[in-house]
Amino acid sequence: MREIILIAIAAVFVENFVLSKFLGICPFLGVSKKTSTAVGMGGAIIFVITLSSTITWLIYEYMLKPNELTYLRTIVFILVIAALVQLVETVMKKFMPSLYRALGIYLPLITTNCAVLGAALLIVEREYTLLQAVVFGFASAVGFTLALVLFSGVRERIETNDIPAAFQGLPITLVAAALVSVAFFGFQGLFGI
Amino acid sequence: MARSDKKALSVLTNGIMKENPVLKLVLGTCPTLAVTTMARNGIGMGIAATFVLLGSNIVISLIRKIVPDKVRIPVYITVIAGFTTIVDMLLHAFLPDIYKELGIYIPLIVVNCIIFARAEMFASKNGVGMSILDALGMGAGFTIALLIMGSVREILGAGTWMGIPVTEKLFDPAVIMILPPGGFLAFGFVVAVIQKLSVLKVRNKEISGGCDMNCAGCAAANNGGAD
Amino acid sequence: MWNSIIKPTLVLFLVCAVITGALAYVNSVTENIILKRTEQEQEQFRKEVMVGADRFVKIDPEKLPGRIAGVYEAYSNDTVIGYVFDVTTKGYGGEMKLTVGIDADGRVTGVIIGDNNETPGLGSKAKEPGFTGQFKGVDATSTLSVVKQNKSSENEIQAISGATITSRAVTEGVQAALDSVRLIMNGGD
Numbered sequence: 001m002r003e004i005i006l007i008a009i010a011a012v013f014v015e016n017f018v019l020s021k022f023l024g025i026c027p028f029l030g031v032s033k034k035t036s037t038a039v040g041m042g043g044a045i046i047f048v049i050t051l052s053s054t055i056t057w058l059i060y061e062y063m064l065k066p067n068e069l070t071y072l073r074t075i076v077f078i079l080v081i082a083a084l085v086q087l088v089e090t091v092m093k094k095f096m097p098s099l100y101r102a103l104g105i106y107l108p109l110i111t112t113n114c115a116v117l118g119a120a121l122l123i124v125e126r127e128y129t130l131l132q133a134v135v136f137g138f139a140s141a142v143g144f145t146l147a148l149v150l151f152s153g154v155r156e157r158i159e160t161n162d163i164p165a166a167f168q169g170l171p172i173t174l175v176a177a178a179l180v181s182v183a184f185f186g187f188q189g190l191f192g193i
Numbered sequence: 194m195a196r197s198d199k200k201a202l203s204v205l206t207n208g209i210m211k212e213n214p215v216l217k218l219v220l221g222t223c224p225t226l227a228v229t230t231m232a233r234n235g236i237g238m239g240i241a242a243t244f245v246l247l248g249s250n251i252v253i254s255l256i257r258k259i260v261p262d263k264v265r266i267p268v269y270i271t272v273i274a275g276f277t278t279i280v281d282m283l284l285h286a287f288l289p290d291i292y293k294e295l296g297i298y299i300p301l302i303v304v305n306c307i308i309f310a311r312a313e314m315f316a317s318k319n320g321v322g323m324s325i326l327d328a329l330g331m332g333a334g335f336t337i338a339l340l341i342m343g344s345v346r347e348i349l350g351a352g353t354w355m356g357i358p359v360t361e362k363l364f365d366p367a368v369i370m371i372l373p374p375g376g377f378l379a380f381g382f383v384v385a386v387i388q389k390l391s392v393l394k395v396r397n398k399e400i401s402g403g404c405d406m407n408c409a410g411c412a413a414a415n416n417g418g419a420d
Numbered sequence: 421m422w423n424s425i426i427k428p429t430l431v432l433f434l435v436c437a438v439i440t441g442a443l444a445y446v447n448s449v450t451e452n453i454i455l456k457r458t459e460q461e462q463e464q465f466r467k468e469v470m471v472g473a474d475r476f477v478k479i480d481p482e483k484l485p486g487r488i489a490g491v492y493e494a495y496s497n498d499t500v501i502g503y504v505f506d507v508t509t510k511g512y513g514g515e516m517k518l519t520v521g522i523d524a525d526g527r528v529t530g531v532i533i534g535d536n537n538e539t540p541g542l543g544s545k546a547k548e549p550g551f552t553g554q555f556k557g558v559d560a561t562s563t564l565s566v567v568k569q570n571k572s573s574e575n576e577i578q579a580i581s582g583a584t585i586t587s588r589a590v591t592e593g594v595q596a597a598l599d600s601v602r603l604i605m606n607g608g609d
Contacts, residue, residue, distance in 0.1 A: 006585075022224075022227040022376065025222040025223050026220075026222060029219070029222065070280060071282065071447045072278070073300075074274050074278045074303055074442065075274040079267065079270060079271065079274070082266070082267065082270055092408055103257065112304045112309060114301050116224040117300070121297055121300055122297065125297065125513065125514050126513055127514050127515060163390075165389075166385045166386070166388050167385045167388075168388075169388070170381075170388075171385035172383045173381070174378070174380050174381030175378060175382075178374045178375070178376075178378040179374070181374040181376075182369070182375050256435075260431055260435075261423070261428040263426055263428045264428040264431060267430055267432055268431065271432075271436055272435065272439065273442060275439035282443075286450035286453040288451070289457065325455075368484045397512050
């Protein structure tokens with residue numbers, strides 16, 4: 001039990017996907033300054049990563065490993081993720097149209113998000129059990145969302161400031177991200193992890 | 194004759210300067226930040242990604258006329274993932290040091306937006322020859338960007354370049370540069386310098402940094418891509 | 421029908437088949453190279469933990485802890501001077517491979533950490549002699565424990581600050597080797 005909690009806390013804070021492992025940077029940098037969109041994106045990611053972590057774990061454990069086909073994992077995982085995102089999109093469109101409209105454009109983006117494939121690969125590398133895999137996936141996505149939401153708030157503030165021309169746009173965003181990353185870096189060593 | 198030569202040259206240099214995937218199009222940012230703790234790793238990743246890009250551009254260009262639009266995306270994914278896995282295996286066997294350094298970011302080349310974007314934007318619409326040039330150009334641009342990032346971080350953060358001590362007599366290294374925050378910082382400053390020096394501003398996308406599986410929209414927004 | 425369903429499916433299937441075939445081929449070629457190199461590295465590690473040995477012979481004792489992946493008798497001029505163990509243990513980032521050398525008196529001669537996925541700058545420090553050196557001289561009858569503050573006895577291993585899980589994993593691995601050497605030496609071989 002203790003190990004599961006440690007995995008979760010580490011995934012959210014100590015080795016935050018975005019701020020420490022650089023997975024999922026694209027949406028992180030480009031996300032709108034509105035916190036509501038950040039939350040929406042985060043929610044979608046949490047759902048997809050948790051689901052994909054589970055499915056890829058099952059496929060790896062019961063299909064790839066027994067048949068010595070582990071070298072196919074990259075291909076299989078990414079195709080599964082692409083299919084999953086497509087499925088989620090279709091289901092959402094049909095049964096939760098308002099949510100679909102709100103998230104709409106973010107869903108296809110999730111397929112090429114390093115975070116999703118990254119989570120699946122890390123789970124395999126660390127040889128987690130199914131429960132650990134699900135918790136890790138979920139917690140990593142929560143960490144991602146946390147970073148995203150925090151950051152959208154930071155960006156909101158920056159917008160109203162006077163920024164030198166060369167730094168406008170992407171550069172100042174990156175410098176701000178650096179500062180948030182430093183803050184999270186302080187979590188190293190938390191709980192003796 | 195002269196005209197198509199000029200065109201070939203422009204395709205090649207496009208990826209290095211005008212549409213540098215990392216510094217201008219803001220694609221492939223994950224590995225850019227993750228593996229540039231040392232200049233050598235940056236070069237390694239750049240070359241690995243170029244290899245995948247080359248392979249996928251060639252294959253996709255070759256089969257572009259027989260792939261129905263409906264399955265185009267799964268086909269591209271499969272091809273790119275295939276080359277990524279090959280590179281992964283080759284590195285593991287022949288360059289184990291680089292393999293260990295780059296770690297999980299090697300298989301993540303498959304979701305590197307650059308590769309998918311070029312498949313969609315260029316290789317699916319152009320002949321093999323041009324696609325090769327495009328791949329080489331973009332790959333070179335990517336590698337150069339990684340080299341710049343890696344050099345900045347290694348020199349400032351560890352005092353060495355390619356493992357050779359450089360700043361020993363001058364100042365103590367700022368270790369933070371080779372830690373995650375340093376990655377963001379270095380990238381920010383590098384892009385700021387580029388923005389200052391160039392006329393074209395870096396595209397400030399409203400939504401994510403690129404791939405939405407419909408990279409036509411991405412390229413159109415950038416006034417980029419091939420003709 | 422042909423154009424909307426059959427052709428796309430066929431093309432996709434063909435592409436997958438070709439690529440999978442190519443991968444299977446590359447895999448078979450590289451697998452051997454990787455295996456050979458790993459074996460060479462392991463041989464090198466064995467020599468490092470058991471200095472003075474001129475050859476190693478793999479033995480297959482029964483009933484060893486599951487963590488032990490291989491046991492080698494270390495020979496110097498036809499005398500067994502000790503044993504070297506290949507141990508696998510689960511660290512923070514996944515599997516860790518250890519090479520543990522124990523001499524004929526039952527004392528640890530060295531510990532080398534091989535493949536691992538520990539955090540650079542933290543768990544990866546376990547590779548350094550500052551940490552692994554703690555195991556040298558430890559007796560086979562010991563029970564090791566990991567402590568965070570300064571150690572008060574030889575059987576206490578001081579953990580690396582910020583890498584407790586890694587430290588514990590290595591200690592458990594060495595413990596498995598110690599337990600094994602007791603079994604081997606008591607059971608006669």
